[in-house]
Amino acid sequence: MSFPLASPKAANTDIKKVAILFSGGPAPTANSVIGSAAICFARAGIEVYGMKNGYTHLENYKEGDQLEEGTAYIRLDKMLEEGLRSSRGIIIGTARANPGKMLKHPDDIKDAKKCEPLRNVYKALRSLGVDALISIGGDDTLTTAAKFRLIQKELPAGEKRIKVVHLPKTIDNDYQGIDFTFGYFTAVEFLSYELRNLLADSEATGAGYVCQLMGRKAAWLAYGAMIAGEASLVIGLEDIPEEWLLTEETRDPATHEVICDEKNIPIMRTIVDVKKLVDRCVDVILAREAEGKKSFVAAVSEGIAEYLPLSEIYMCLSDDEYKSLKPDTFGHFPVSQLKYSSRLGRLIADEYKARTGKSRKMVGLQFGYEARCHAPNAFDIILGSQLGVGAYRALCEAEKDAVMISVVGNLELVFAPFEDLIDYSILRAYPRPITVGSDFHQLARYIEAWVK
16 A cells, blocks of 8 residues: 555656636636646646637637737746635636537538638647647536537548546536536535625515526526525426417517418417416415415526516516517527516515415515625535546546546546547537436425425
């Protein structure tokens, strides 16, 4: 058995330079991940380039350009100050530049124009002599990493390949391949504190609160905050049963004309029956009153906004904002950040009065951005540090390529192949909503007031 306190030995690897980039929205613990990865590579004698603001300086790179240190990248192996892993923010910044966004089908890999931004990324990294790329980000960034690997398969034989590994990041926690993403519990902790404050206010004043939380495709954040914050009710997109779903023709908000597909057939969009949503909220309010509780704080996930009827979306936006909306091919409008909680609160107040004859104030609030750079808690620092170290161990010790760094059990490292995480038929990462009926999902039902 080796000496328990023995330091790791530098791996025997051909990797001499690595690049780390962070893409998409911020998340607590970003610097724990970046710092722990940089520490390992630096101590193994490997240069670490922190690419500034995600793919911003890489996707528009032209052959012969020179990436400027301090602007396009920083040398992380030269600036590993104490306290970085527990600090707020993102030392290398972030952005939403997405060089793989034009690749939507495997055949697109053969399209030089669509691949050009990713090929620019390859050329930019090669101009720095980078041997491996560590991407940190959400499911879009994971997909971009997988596409980056695919375009390298088209390189001429003998051309240098840049290895790529991915570290999963999102406070939404909607990630296949890992149970909890770094920063999720810090965000939940912050938001649950906010919900508890509102609960105390509601108890004191009798006003109710409807809080809209981040989570476009999955309600993990809303559920976690509700459970830890002792809120009264949580509803995510996963909770909408089929009988609450309706359809309507997709119309252009500017002209009110019906939008049709290429066969001139009206595009039908799936919408939520808002009356059902309101009724459930009032049912819980009345169930709480029957228990002698006058407070009410609801947590709802933002993803429901995309399924609101156009008439409701109109009530939540200015006329100019409404007319500027453009639907996607499924009739969905880009309104995941739409503040609909105030409108929902007014509808709940109206229904409550209709049932009881009493007036009750309902205040709508929107949370999310406040949590993204909150000081990380201890668990997330440990988790983020393990994932950062995992990037070094995957690349240099296990000689892995095209894997996502994950953990199981007691934060034991596992390296999930991209093939297990990406639907290559549509070049998209598999989603991970909350499983309806799972014990985590049912936990919320048990601590809510039971509606008879």
